[in-house]
Amino acid sequence: MKAARVSDNKKKIGRPSTGVGTLVGQRWRDDQLEQIDRWRRAQSDMPGRSEAIRRLVELGLRDEVREGHIQAFAEHQAAARLAAKAETAKQRAVGLKAKGK
Numbered sequence: 733m734k735a736a737r738v739s740d741n742k743k744k745i746g747r748p749s750t751g752v753g754t755l756v757g758q759r760w761r762d763d764q765l766e767q768i769d770r771w772r773r774a775q776s777d778m779p780g781r782s783e784a785i786r787r788l789v790e791l792g793l794r795d796e797v798r799e800g801h802i803q804a805f806a807e808h809q810a811a812a813r814l815a816a817k818a819e820t821a822k823q824r825a826v827g828l829k830a831k832g833k
Contacts, residue, residue, distance in 0.1 A: 767809060774808075 760768070765781075772784035779787065791805075 770809075770812060771805070 768781060768784055768788065771788065772779050772781065775784070775787075
């Protein structure tokens with residue numbers, strides 16, 4: 733009878749390790765995810781959420797752009813919130829007219 737072979741080089745189950753960086757898991761509120769998603773959709777290459785978060789962190793960590801880009805981003809977000817409120821008010825007004833009120 734043949735002897736059974738024992739192998740030490742079994743493949744690990746799951747996704748292979750990239751070996752780069754440290755995994756950081758975080759929970760995000762819905763409003764934060766909406767802001768991140770809005771920002772990433774405004775990018776020309778539409779990065780995924782993870783890449784968008786990495787880019788936003790890099791922007792926040794750069795001292796030379798903090799004053800310009802972050803301020804512009806904050807102003808853009810404020811303008812987007814105002815536009816969303818105006819659109820909601822417009823839709824309500826149209827809805828009320830359609831109902832005859």
